[in-house]
Amino acid sequence: MSSVKQIQLTINGQMYSGRAEPRTLLVHFLRDELGLTGTHIGCIVGKCGACSIVLNGKVVKSCLLFAMQAEGAEILTVEGLTKGSQLHPIQEAFWEQHGLQCGYCTPGMLLATYSLLQNNPSPSEKEIREGIAGNLCMCTGYVNIVKAVKAAAEKIAPAKKSSSTRR
């Protein structure tokens, strides 16, 4: 039988520790073991992107890796975007542009947007659509999501100039 192991990692700037079997997917570890249920499970086959998180600075699907692979990693989940009650500019933009209806895909969309804007602070509409290609939404039809990403880029852009090293 496979051995259960203790896993330590940093999530949203805080140290966490929990137990997992080798076959435990990272998304299940985050939700079931650590209680961080902001990261959603949609398709669980790596198609929908609802489980997207930022792992060591890069957005990934947390259903496509084992918790063991994240030992010692730094992770950002949707819970880490807000500062207290202050929404992240990306969250504000999704709110203002109605970039969600049921909200199920939203945590993944927000983190895909976060990663996209880090690599490309002012993406074209085509680049936005490519950037969120790994995230499926079954209700808004994407038009408002694309608007929200654009609005988020504009919100973040002026702040970027003063702290250009943020990556």
Place this chain on the structure above:
Amino acid sequence: MIPRPFEYHAPATVSEAISLLKNANDSKILAGGQSLVPLMKLRLVSPANIVDIGRIAGLRYIKRERNRLLIGSMAIHHDVATSSIINKKCKPLAEAASHIGDQQVRNRGTIGGTICYADPAADIPAVVVAMDAEFKVTGPFTERVVKARDFFQDIFTTDLRQDEILTEVRVPVLPPRSGGTYVKFERGVGDLAIVGVAAIVTLDNAGACKDVRLGLAGVGSTPIRATKAEDVLKGQKPSDALVAEAGEKAAEMSNPSSDIRGSAEYKREMVKVHVRKAIKQSLSRI
């Protein structure tokens, strides 16, 4: 959607990984896991031992050495797609990497992983076959170099032995007076290619084709080098008629099967269309 139980190993060095592969029964290498993890969740594969090579330092790099690029097997698709040296010296490879999956998949998936998985519809294998790339393969006692063309043996089947790891991909840079591209024809972003075409064209001083290389994805049990199509153009000044004939020959050499991405007949037609497109695009980039 939970895999069967297995033991997890995270070796720190290549030699440690190889000894695990040699000694642990029913073991499999985990690189980026973007194909293996789904297969394990669907229980299509259920290895008893997983050897995660993601913690081995020094397998993720891209560098130039004379007339070739050396790419560590754990370089992720995002690295390859955005590398300035690859974009400058081997555009088709960067383009192919940029078309794989979505940003999340490109942030985990590796060049070594996609090559060793050997899905015949994958993008990178068609490019490395067209480029005459070589692979450095490290085993228990020795290192060997395998040509891309000899590496892919059948669907999901390669020349790699159970106790070997592909550690480096060596890709020649495009010669002077060359242009190249990778054209992917897909149903939607993130899907595998219906047809993918890697093309590199090199002209001589008189404007005739000194060299032509064509690699096809998605239309056979391995990536296909469309040599008969290359021969149509070699030594000739490219013309619409010759480019069209090359498309016909490439379609003749392909052996697609009918599946959810289209009928065999349709895919063969698409080979003609996209080989023409890829050659013209390569010529326009010289």
